[in-house]
Amino acid sequence: MDEKENTVESLGSNPSLITLRNAEQEYGERIDLWQAGLLCSDCGNEINGRFGSTPSGDLLCWECAIDAQSDEENQLTVNTDPTKATISESHLHEKSLCDYVVNVATGCRHGCKFCYVPSTPGVSARGDMLDERAEVEDVQRDWGSYLLYRDDLPERLHTELETKDYWKHTEGGRGVVMLSSGTDCYQDRRAAQITRGCIAELAQHGRPVRILTRSPAVVRDIDLFKEYKDLITVGSSIPSLDDDLVRTMEPNAPPPSARWETLDRLRKEGVRRFVSMSPTYPTMGEDEFWNVLTFLKALDPEVIFHEPINPRGENFQMCLRAAKEAGRDALADELEKLTNHQNWIEYAIEQIDLVQRLADEIGGLQIHSWPDRELIQSTTGELRFKLNDMKDSVSPEQFGEEPVEESESQCSLVEDPKNIRSQIRS
Numbered sequence: 001m002d003e004k005e006n007t008v009e010s011l012g013s014n015p016s017l018i019t020l021r022n023a024e025q026e027y028g029e030r031i032d033l034w035q036a037g038l039l040c041s042d043c044g045n046e047i048n049g050r051f052g053s054t055p056s057g058d059l060l061c062w063e064c065a066i067d068a069q070s071d072e073e074n075q076l077t078v079n080t081d082p083t084k085a086t087i088s089e090s091h092l093h094e095k096s097l098c099d100y101v102v103n104v105a106t107g108c109r110h111g112c113k114f115c116y117v118p119s120t121p122g123v124s125a126r127g128d129m130l131d132e133r134a135e136v137e138d139v140q141r142d143w144g145s146y147l148l149y150r151d152d153l154p155e156r157l158h159t160e161l162e163t164k165d166y167w168k169h170t171e172g173g174r175g176v177v178m179l180s181s182g183t184d185c186y187q188d189r190r191a192a193q194i195t196r197g198c199i200a201e202l203a204q205h206g207r208p209v210r211i212l213t214r215s216p217a218v219v220r221d222i223d224l225f226k227e228y229k230d231l232i233t234v235g236s237s238i239p240s241l242d243d244d245l246v247r248t249m250e251p252n253a254p255p256p257s258a259r260w261e262t263l264d265r266l267r268k269e270g271v272r273r274f275v276s277m278s279p280t281y282p283t284m285g286e287d288e289f290w291n292v293l294t295f296l297k298a299l300d301p302e303v304i305f306h307e308p309i310n311p312r313g314e315n316f317q318m319c320l321r322a323a324k325e326a327g328r329d330a331l332a333d334e335l336e337k338l339t340n341h342q343n344w345i346e347y348a349i350e351q352i353d354l355v356q357r358l359a360d361e362i363g364g365l366q367i368h369s370w371p372d373r374e375l376i377q378s379t380t381g382e383l384r385f386k387l388n389d390m391k392d393s394v395s396p397e398q399f400g401e402e403p404v405e406e407s408e409s410q411c412s413l414v415e416d417p418k419n420i421r422s423q424i425r426s
Helices: 017-027 062-067 127-134 153-163 189-204 216-227 243-249 256-268 286-297 314-325 329-337 341-362 373-377 381-392
Strands: 051-053 059-061 071-073 076-080 105-107 146-149 177-179 209-212 232-237 273-280 304-308 367-369
Touching: 017 189, 051 062, 059 062, 076 127, 105 127, 127 146, 146 189, 153 189, 177 189, 189 209, 189 216, 216 232, 216 256, 232 256, 243 256, 243 314, 256 273, 273 286, 273 341, 286 341, 304 341, 314 329, 341 367, 341 373, 341 381, 373 381
Parallel strands: 076 146, 177 209, 209 232, 232 273, 273 304, 304 367
Antiparallel strands: 051 059, 071 076, 105 146
8 A cells, every 4th residue: 555545556365475575675664464364375264473484485374384394495494483582682792793683594504514503502402393393303413404484573573673672782782683693594585585574674673783694685685775774784704715615614605706796786886894704714824815805805894804713513523524525635634633722722813813914914904803712711911912802892883873993902913923822822
């Protein structure tokens, strides 16, 4: 309906969720799906509360969505996520990323070997549910083979934002909401439609949003990003420009070259941008980092977050196996060395320093390094103080009217790189 209550477009007697979400995007208005008299495509009952969808987009009432069997899509098991969660507080303010996260699904089709998400309570504690909904035997080893969607998340988020009377706002997180920390929010059409609805709700309620995705599909929502340009920043993970290397660790994700092109498109459209250069690998030397940073500078991002790979957990062993299976012997050998704690400490600190030094030489780059707590605890003297200050610093991005000063802590760690190891405990 338009402002004069004239019918602009008829969506039919029982439109699919795809049709409804497309109409919301086209006309820039939220459709109240809980009060629209829509019927479940399975049982025929009216939908007046939570709902789900079939893979083809047919609407399901909550009872039918929960009773539905999982479906297979190109070796991916999909179903509806029964979680009640909408928006959750996050500790990612410690990385100057956000205070809240919104995850549009559980699972991820990219299947990145290094991904820490399966080890977090939001996934690891839901093993029984994942087994029931998607026949998941091991949440870490099966990562990349299951995806449970939260189709009604925009509607539930709207309700929560309307009634939420407290908003967390830390120095590092600045009240920002991140989509998504536990999955890729634009990995496919279904996830992207959920994501757009959530971004619209957050922006309309004046909440700043950080979007992190590896998918070129993010450009579908450029209109929304431009409408709320002061509230929204969009980024992608580009750890290396070597598509083959990255494919070894991120087997189902778009290549870094496509991610670069996507961010360049956003640059041309005037959308705020950032880059996550994480995780970087021990085979990457000075020449490769120079090349990567030079290419990233062309994107003119507000900040480049950086973190070397961490050998902690089962996910690192999956990285090691992936390198061996791909025949990348040099990478496998270097990763194997990092299982020695002392080797990893030295490698990670030296790589953080290298990236900061090169960025300073290139100029015009804002690097925000993420030193792990173990790195700080393993150092002494001035190096320890610098790493600690680096960890506590705030990214140079501005959200709202709050001024942000450039951090003096994000810089090279020592005047002479040869002196780093003398300040590392053995």
